[in-house]
Amino acid sequence: MATAARPAQDEALSDLELGAWRGLLRVHAQLVKALDANLEAAHGLPLSHYDVLVQVSHAPGQRMRMCELADGVLLSRSGLTRLVDRMAKDGLLERCACEDDARGSFACLTPAGKARLDEARPTHLAAVRELFLQTFTDDELAQLAGLWQRVLPAADAPDASCCDA
Amino acid sequence: MATAARPAQDEALSDLELGAWRGLLRVHAQLVKALDANLEAAHGLPLSHYDVLVQVSHAPGQRMRMCELADGVLLSRSGLTRLVDRMAKDGLLERCACEDDARGSFACLTPAGKARLDEARPTHLAAVRELFLQTFTDDELAQLAGLWQRVLPAADAPDASCCDA
DNA sequence: GGGAAGTAGTTGTGTACGCAACTATATCAG
């Protein structure tokens, strides 16, 4: 039952395909769990909060519109609303009105948020490097980045019944 | 280039590192979301249920111990308990006592569960191929699989059984 | 044998999330 490298469309996945696909799932799960635990232990900061702080800190004026931020941290809008609520309660962010569009609002980095980020960043960067990046050579990193580029547009495409019988 | 390929330990991630790392997060998020939506739309089956069905169907006797299954589908034990509860209520699985160890129990595939899996499998395999695998050459798949192997710690139980997705 | 320690699984509880419905504002067509 040697599986070909690339079986026909409706055949089971080959070991090769399986390794590439399930490996992605496992690596993601393991990494996110470890990074979150690490950050939480060292700074009491969930990974989701850190993620928001990083995004906002890179934005011009250190503030971002909610929808933009939601896309950036891979959350639904309602999910982001509550995440920003929690972070605002912790003093890490502030909600600011948008001058141009009265519907919108900004999530603005507070000094406390910036301080917290600066404190946590080295921890997180070290962990990402240790658990993931250092495993690879520069060439491999470049290759990975290139592969993701190719997948992302495709996965963005409208998924409605993309492949039904 | 402003950023070196590999900055020092506590410096910000280079574009290269960032692409490899955030790309993984984005690809995972988009893929899982699309695959779940696809499977749910076509067969009313959440991806988590499908995942369990696949694992159990490949186990000897089409049954698996709960803890083994929890590892396989990347869930906590309590999470798996309730997932199996839901699937049992849907008739996809049955809980069976373990003869050797009265503490343990098996999740056993029912005929209905097997039928449901057989029905959903082509849909899912096609989607995984379309959204992910077909993006890559055989060499790239092999490389990916190899990279994952290096990232995953030895805790990864290598069940050599060639299971499909 | 009998208690200590370990393991399998479930249950109590809290939390983070998504979807759908909602409000409020913006934009566009006539």
Next chain:
DNA sequence: CTGATATAGTTGCGTACACAACTACTTCCC
């Protein structure tokens, strides 16, 4: 200007999950 439609964000609600505490059993060691 006015009504139709679209967009930004929030809220109600249900769900899936993790952690910790628990029960029940097993295993180990004297």
